[in-house]
Amino acid sequence: LQPLVDALHQEILQQGVLHADETPVQMLGPGKGKTHRAYLWAYTPTHYSELRAVVYDFADSRAGEHARAFLADWQGKLVCDDYSGYKAGFQQGITEIGYAAHARRKFFDLHA
Incomplete structure (x- = not known):
């Protein structure tokens, strides 16, 4: 499936605006019998785009180098949270096009 993922990755990088987010997942360390935190990075165009797709990029850490490697020389607008x-x-x-989802949650919690 890697050739399909690579082709979709290239299609997504043709978009002028992308959304990005990362989420933690548990990864079983080979031969260790224990899990550690890894991350699944997701990249998708906006809902205004004709391209309806998401590319997931698995990484063993949350280091920003993973986003930089995925986006490479892309020069568009990135909708993301304030993660460094x-x-x-x-x-x-x-x-950078930030979004206020995390701030909205805090206001909701205060209201509740």
Whole structure:
């Protein structure tokens, strides 16, 4: 399936605006019998795009180098939270479009 994933990855990088997020998953360490935290990074165009797709990129850490490697030389607008792992990309020509989902939750909790 890797050739299909690679082709979809290239299609997604043709979009001018992308959403990105990372979520923790448990990974079983080979031969250790224990799990550790790994991350599944998700990249998708906006709902205004004709391309309806998500590419998931598994990484064994949350280091920003994984986002930079996936996005490479892409120069579009990135919708993401304020996680510092994305910041280096903003210094390399990616435009940050933050969202307020995390802040909204805090207001909701205060209201409740």
